[in-house]
Amino acid sequence: MKLVGLTGGIGTGKSAAAELLVRRGLPVIDADEAARAVQAAGSEGLAELVKEFGSEILTETGDLDRQRLAALAFGDPDRLARLNAIVHPRVRAWMAERQRELADRGEPMVVQSIPLLYEARGAEGFSAVMVVYAPRAAQLQRLVEQRGMAPADAEARIAAQLPIEEKRRLTPYVIDNSGPLDRLPAEVDRVWSQVAAGLA
Structure with missing residues:
Protein backbone atom coordinates (compact mmCIF):
# COMPACT_ATOMS: atom_id res chain seq x y z
CA MET A 1 0.00 0.00 0.00
CA VAL A 28 -8.49 9.30 3.66
CA ILE A 29 -7.42 8.66 7.25
CA ASP A 30 -7.85 11.92 9.14
CA ALA A 31 -5.68 12.71 12.17
CA ASP A 32 -8.26 15.26 13.34
CA GLU A 33 -10.90 12.51 13.41
CA ALA A 34 -8.42 10.30 15.25
CA ALA A 35 -7.79 13.02 17.83
CA ARG A 36 -11.51 13.41 18.46
CA ALA A 37 -11.87 9.64 18.87
CA VAL A 38 -9.00 9.23 21.34
CA GLN A 39 -10.20 12.21 23.41
CA ALA A 40 -13.88 11.25 23.44
CA ALA A 41 -15.86 11.14 26.68
CA GLY A 42 -14.99 8.01 28.64
CA SER A 43 -11.74 7.39 26.76
CA GLU A 44 -8.38 6.66 28.32
CA GLY A 45 -6.94 9.62 26.44
CA LEU A 46 -9.41 12.07 27.97
CA ALA A 47 -8.77 10.64 31.43
CA GLU A 48 -5.04 11.27 30.96
CA LEU A 49 -5.70 14.83 29.81
CA VAL A 50 -7.85 15.52 32.87
CA LYS A 51 -5.14 14.08 35.10
CA GLU A 52 -2.59 16.40 33.48
CA PHE A 53 -4.61 19.60 32.98
CA GLY A 54 -7.46 19.34 35.47
CA SER A 55 -11.23 18.98 35.20
CA GLU A 56 -11.54 22.55 33.95
CA ILE A 57 -10.94 21.19 30.43
CA LEU A 58 -14.29 19.36 30.58
CA THR A 59 -17.69 20.66 29.56
CA GLU A 60 -20.72 20.23 31.80
CA THR A 61 -21.56 17.03 29.92
CA GLY A 62 -18.10 15.52 30.45
CA ASP A 63 -16.80 16.13 26.95
CA LEU A 64 -13.48 17.78 26.16
CA ASP A 65 -13.62 21.57 25.94
CA ARG A 66 -11.16 21.93 23.08
CA GLN A 67 -10.98 25.69 23.24
CA ARG A 68 -10.20 25.61 26.95
CA LEU A 69 -7.51 22.98 26.47
CA ALA A 70 -6.00 24.97 23.60
CA ALA A 71 -5.95 28.11 25.74
CA LEU A 72 -4.06 26.23 28.44
CA ALA A 73 -1.56 24.47 26.18
CA PHE A 74 -0.77 26.68 23.20
CA GLY A 75 1.70 29.41 23.99
CA ASP A 76 3.31 27.32 26.76
CA PRO A 77 5.94 24.98 25.26
CA ASP A 78 6.06 22.69 28.30
CA ARG A 79 2.30 22.25 28.46
CA LEU A 80 2.10 21.76 24.71
CA ALA A 81 4.77 19.05 24.90
CA ARG A 82 2.80 17.27 27.64
CA LEU A 83 -0.39 17.52 25.58
CA ASN A 84 1.35 16.07 22.53
CA ALA A 85 2.89 13.25 24.58
CA ILE A 86 -0.60 12.15 25.61
CA VAL A 87 -2.42 12.63 22.31
CA HIS A 88 0.05 11.84 19.53
CA PRO A 89 0.82 8.17 20.39
CA ARG A 90 -2.90 7.43 20.64
CA VAL A 91 -3.62 9.19 17.36
CA ARG A 92 -0.87 7.22 15.61
CA ALA A 93 -2.25 3.93 16.97
CA TRP A 94 -5.80 4.81 15.85
CA MET A 95 -4.59 5.73 12.36
CA ALA A 96 -2.45 2.59 12.10
CA GLU A 97 -5.51 0.46 12.86
CA ARG A 98 -7.53 2.22 10.13
CA GLN A 99 -4.62 1.68 7.73
CA ARG A 100 -4.54 -2.04 8.51
CA GLU A 101 -8.27 -2.25 7.82
CA LEU A 102 -7.81 -0.58 4.43
CA ALA A 103 -4.86 -2.84 3.59
CA ASP A 104 -6.96 -5.89 4.45
CA ARG A 105 -9.57 -4.61 1.97
CA GLY A 106 -6.91 -4.47 -0.72
CA GLU A 107 -6.73 -0.69 -1.10
CA PRO A 108 -3.60 0.15 -3.14
Whole structure:
Protein backbone atom coordinates (compact mmCIF):
# COMPACT_ATOMS: atom_id res chain seq x y z
CA MET A 1 0.00 0.00 0.00
CA LYS A 2 1.30 3.44 -0.95
CA LEU A 3 0.94 6.24 1.60
CA VAL A 4 0.34 9.84 0.56
CA GLY A 5 0.50 12.58 3.17
CA LEU A 6 -1.72 15.65 3.27
CA THR A 7 -0.72 18.48 5.57
CA GLY A 8 -0.77 22.25 5.90
CA GLY A 9 -1.06 24.90 8.57
CA ILE A 10 -4.02 25.80 10.73
CA GLY A 11 -6.41 27.87 8.65
CA THR A 12 -4.93 26.87 5.28
CA GLY A 13 -7.87 24.65 4.27
CA LYS A 14 -6.44 21.16 4.79
CA SER A 15 -9.76 19.74 5.98
CA ALA A 16 -11.56 21.12 2.93
CA ALA A 17 -8.91 19.59 0.66
CA ALA A 18 -9.24 16.25 2.46
CA GLU A 19 -13.01 16.29 1.92
CA LEU A 20 -12.50 16.93 -1.79
CA LEU A 21 -10.18 13.91 -1.99
CA VAL A 22 -12.82 11.78 -0.26
CA ARG A 23 -15.35 12.91 -2.86
CA ARG A 24 -12.95 11.67 -5.52
CA GLY A 25 -13.25 8.24 -3.95
CA LEU A 26 -9.87 8.21 -2.24
CA PRO A 27 -9.55 6.59 1.20
CA VAL A 28 -8.49 9.30 3.66
CA ILE A 29 -7.42 8.66 7.25
CA ASP A 30 -7.85 11.92 9.14
CA ALA A 31 -5.68 12.71 12.17
CA ASP A 32 -8.26 15.26 13.34
CA GLU A 33 -10.90 12.51 13.41
CA ALA A 34 -8.42 10.30 15.25
CA ALA A 35 -7.79 13.02 17.83
CA ARG A 36 -11.51 13.41 18.46
CA ALA A 37 -11.87 9.64 18.87
CA VAL A 38 -9.00 9.23 21.34
CA GLN A 39 -10.20 12.21 23.41
CA ALA A 40 -13.88 11.25 23.44
CA ALA A 41 -15.86 11.14 26.68
CA GLY A 42 -14.99 8.01 28.64
CA SER A 43 -11.74 7.39 26.76
CA GLU A 44 -8.38 6.66 28.32
CA GLY A 45 -6.94 9.62 26.44
CA LEU A 46 -9.41 12.07 27.97
CA ALA A 47 -8.77 10.64 31.43
CA GLU A 48 -5.04 11.27 30.96
CA LEU A 49 -5.70 14.83 29.81
CA VAL A 50 -7.85 15.52 32.87
CA LYS A 51 -5.14 14.08 35.10
CA GLU A 52 -2.59 16.40 33.48
CA PHE A 53 -4.61 19.60 32.98
CA GLY A 54 -7.46 19.34 35.47
CA SER A 55 -11.23 18.98 35.20
CA GLU A 56 -11.54 22.55 33.95
CA ILE A 57 -10.94 21.19 30.43
CA LEU A 58 -14.29 19.36 30.58
CA THR A 59 -17.69 20.66 29.56
CA GLU A 60 -20.72 20.23 31.80
CA THR A 61 -21.56 17.03 29.92
CA GLY A 62 -18.10 15.52 30.45
CA ASP A 63 -16.80 16.13 26.95
CA LEU A 64 -13.48 17.78 26.16
CA ASP A 65 -13.62 21.57 25.94
CA ARG A 66 -11.16 21.93 23.08
CA GLN A 67 -10.98 25.69 23.24
CA ARG A 68 -10.20 25.61 26.95
CA LEU A 69 -7.51 22.98 26.47
CA ALA A 70 -6.00 24.97 23.60
CA ALA A 71 -5.95 28.11 25.74
CA LEU A 72 -4.06 26.23 28.44
CA ALA A 73 -1.56 24.47 26.18
CA PHE A 74 -0.77 26.68 23.20
CA GLY A 75 1.70 29.41 23.99
CA ASP A 76 3.31 27.32 26.76
CA PRO A 77 5.94 24.98 25.26
CA ASP A 78 6.06 22.69 28.30
CA ARG A 79 2.30 22.25 28.46
CA LEU A 80 2.10 21.76 24.71
CA ALA A 81 4.77 19.05 24.90
CA ARG A 82 2.80 17.27 27.64
CA LEU A 83 -0.39 17.52 25.58
CA ASN A 84 1.35 16.07 22.53
CA ALA A 85 2.89 13.25 24.58
CA ILE A 86 -0.60 12.15 25.61
CA VAL A 87 -2.42 12.63 22.31
CA HIS A 88 0.05 11.84 19.53
CA PRO A 89 0.82 8.17 20.39
CA ARG A 90 -2.90 7.43 20.64
CA VAL A 91 -3.62 9.19 17.36
CA ARG A 92 -0.87 7.22 15.61
CA ALA A 93 -2.25 3.93 16.97
CA TRP A 94 -5.80 4.81 15.85
CA MET A 95 -4.59 5.73 12.36
CA ALA A 96 -2.45 2.59 12.10
CA GLU A 97 -5.51 0.46 12.86
CA ARG A 98 -7.53 2.22 10.13
CA GLN A 99 -4.62 1.68 7.73
CA ARG A 100 -4.54 -2.04 8.51
CA GLU A 101 -8.27 -2.25 7.82
CA LEU A 102 -7.81 -0.58 4.43
CA ALA A 103 -4.86 -2.84 3.59
CA ASP A 104 -6.96 -5.89 4.45
CA ARG A 105 -9.57 -4.61 1.97
CA GLY A 106 -6.91 -4.47 -0.72
CA GLU A 107 -6.73 -0.69 -1.10
CA PRO A 108 -3.60 0.15 -3.14
CA MET A 109 -3.23 3.69 -1.79
CA VAL A 110 -4.34 5.76 1.19
CA VAL A 111 -4.10 9.45 2.04
CA GLN A 112 -3.21 10.35 5.61
CA SER A 113 -4.35 13.85 6.54
CA ILE A 114 -2.05 15.02 9.34
CA PRO A 115 -1.82 18.67 10.48
CA LEU A 116 1.56 18.16 12.17
CA LEU A 117 3.02 15.69 9.69
CA TYR A 118 6.41 17.37 9.41
CA GLU A 119 6.50 18.45 13.07
CA ALA A 120 5.52 15.10 14.59
CA ARG A 121 6.94 12.42 12.32
CA GLY A 122 8.44 13.79 9.12
CA ALA A 123 7.84 12.54 5.60
CA GLU A 124 9.57 9.18 5.98
CA GLY A 125 7.35 6.33 4.84
CA PHE A 126 5.25 8.49 2.51
CA SER A 127 5.45 8.07 -1.25
CA ALA A 128 4.46 11.74 -1.60
CA VAL A 129 3.31 14.61 0.61
CA MET A 130 0.87 17.34 -0.40
CA VAL A 131 0.89 20.67 1.44
CA VAL A 132 -2.18 22.91 1.50
CA TYR A 133 -0.85 26.46 1.39
CA ALA A 134 -2.21 29.86 2.33
CA PRO A 135 -0.05 32.79 3.43
CA ARG A 136 0.24 33.51 7.14
CA ALA A 137 -1.91 36.65 6.85
CA ALA A 138 -4.71 34.57 5.34
CA GLN A 139 -4.34 31.96 8.09
CA LEU A 140 -4.72 34.63 10.75
CA GLN A 141 -7.68 36.27 9.03
CA ARG A 142 -9.53 32.96 8.64
CA LEU A 143 -8.96 31.93 12.25
CA VAL A 144 -10.26 35.25 13.54
CA GLU A 145 -13.15 35.74 11.11
CA GLN A 146 -14.29 32.15 10.49
CA ARG A 147 -13.46 30.43 13.78
CA GLY A 148 -13.97 33.39 16.09
CA MET A 149 -10.52 33.20 17.68
CA ALA A 150 -8.99 36.17 19.42
CA PRO A 151 -6.03 37.44 17.37
CA ALA A 152 -3.55 36.55 20.13
CA ASP A 153 -4.90 32.99 20.33
CA ALA A 154 -4.75 32.64 16.56
CA GLU A 155 -1.16 33.86 16.52
CA ALA A 156 -0.24 31.33 19.22
CA ARG A 157 -1.81 28.46 17.29
CA ILE A 158 0.02 29.43 14.10
CA ALA A 159 3.31 29.88 15.97
CA ALA A 160 3.02 26.36 17.46
CA GLN A 161 3.39 24.87 13.97
CA LEU A 162 6.21 24.84 11.46
CA PRO A 163 5.87 28.03 9.35
CA ILE A 164 3.74 27.39 6.28
CA GLU A 165 6.38 28.95 4.01
CA GLU A 166 8.83 26.32 5.23
CA LYS A 167 6.34 23.48 4.75
CA ARG A 168 5.70 24.46 1.14
CA ARG A 169 9.43 24.23 0.41
CA LEU A 170 9.55 20.60 1.58
CA THR A 171 7.46 19.15 -1.26
CA PRO A 172 6.78 19.75 -4.96
CA TYR A 173 3.07 19.04 -4.37
CA VAL A 174 1.61 22.33 -3.11
CA ILE A 175 -2.16 22.94 -3.14
CA ASP A 176 -2.51 26.73 -3.27
CA ASN A 177 -5.55 27.81 -1.24
CA SER A 178 -4.63 31.46 -0.93
CA GLY A 179 -7.61 32.51 -3.05
CA PRO A 180 -11.39 32.03 -2.78
CA LEU A 181 -12.60 28.62 -1.61
CA ASP A 182 -14.37 27.94 -4.91
CA ARG A 183 -10.96 27.67 -6.58
CA LEU A 184 -9.85 24.87 -4.27
CA PRO A 185 -11.49 21.91 -6.10
CA ALA A 186 -9.60 22.63 -9.33
CA GLU A 187 -6.37 23.11 -7.39
CA VAL A 188 -6.82 19.80 -5.54
CA ASP A 189 -7.51 18.07 -8.86
CA ARG A 190 -4.39 19.63 -10.40
CA VAL A 191 -2.06 18.55 -7.60
CA TRP A 192 -3.61 15.11 -7.15
CA SER A 193 -3.14 14.45 -10.87
CA GLN A 194 0.56 15.25 -10.43
CA VAL A 195 0.84 12.95 -7.42
CA ALA A 196 -0.98 10.09 -9.16
CA ALA A 197 1.21 10.44 -12.25
CA GLY A 198 4.34 10.40 -10.10
CA LEU A 199 3.26 7.21 -8.34
CA ALA A 200 2.08 5.37 -11.44
